[in-house]
Amino acid sequence: GAVVSQHPSRVICKSGTSVKIECRSLDFQATTMFWYRQFPKQSLMLMATSNEGSKATYEQGVEKDKFLINHASLTLSTLTVTSAHPEDSSFYICSARGQGQGAATNEKLFFGSGTQLSVL
Amino acid sequence: QKEVEQNSGPLSVPEGAIASLNCTYSDRGSQSFFWYRQYSGKSPELIMSIYSNGDKEDGRFTAQLNKASQYVSLLIRDSQPSDSATYLCAVTRGYNKLIFGAGTRLAVHP
Numbered sequence: 001g002a003v004v005s006q007h008p009s010r011v012i013c014k015s016g017t018s019v020k021i022e023c024r025s026l027d028f029q030a031t032t033m034f035w036y037r038q039f040p041k042q043s044l045m046l047m048a049t050s051n052e053g054s055k056a057t058y059e060q061g062v063e064k065d066k067f068l069i070n071h072a073s074l075t076l077s078t079l080t081v082t083s084a085h086p087e088d089s090s091f092y093i094c095s096a097r098g099q100g101q102g103a104a105t106n107e108k109l110f111f112g113s114g115t116q117l118s119v120l
Numbered sequence: 121q122k123e124v125e126q127n128s129g130p131l132s133v134p135e136g137a138i139a140s141l142n143c144t145y146s147d148r149g150s151q152s153f154f155w156y157r158q159y160s161g162k163s164p165e166l167i168m169s170i171y172s173n174g175d176k177e178d179g180r181f182t183a184q185l186n187k188a189s190q191y192v193s194l195l196i197r198d199s200q201p202s203d204s205a206t207y208l209c210a211v212t213r214g215y216n217k218l219i220f221g222a223g224t225r226l227a228v229h230p
Contacts, residue, residue: 042222045220046218093164095218109218113163114163
């Protein structure tokens, strides 16, 4: 099956610093990538939808200036948490959908392994 | 009202029993429905997808969909301790967004 690589798997940083998380589709071209955040014992909350070559679409309540998303190529999307604070500590997960995988058929999403962010 | 609602559990069943997980959703326009399994600290993995009313079976798993009632369920037959995990119901919103429920924690005890 398709593989989505997410890096780093775990990061600890000081408050006020910025953290970049990478999400790569290894064997397919990901026209759309999604970024989710998950707090302990809670569900995956969709943060934003990222399409290659265009600006990301953010969900209501998600600060686009704080969570910078770049989808510069068909295989790479990055999420940068700027000026991170302890309340940003969470499990961040990316997922990707390849070309030709539309919502009308099999919308199988391929998930990255997640990044556990801890802000001190 | 949450878009996708699930009982958080935990749902505790003995090994070999049938585990029944339920989910309701609010958007009548949703077309596709999924069940994911998630172990602690890991990403979700797809268990089942269902698109039309009725039942869909895959091995020990059966997904049931009732669009009129906006209800989708997952049955796990012959539950095993390795099935112990959080099960996430997910529903499409619009063309391509996938919205998750909070998950039901399943505990299968020997």
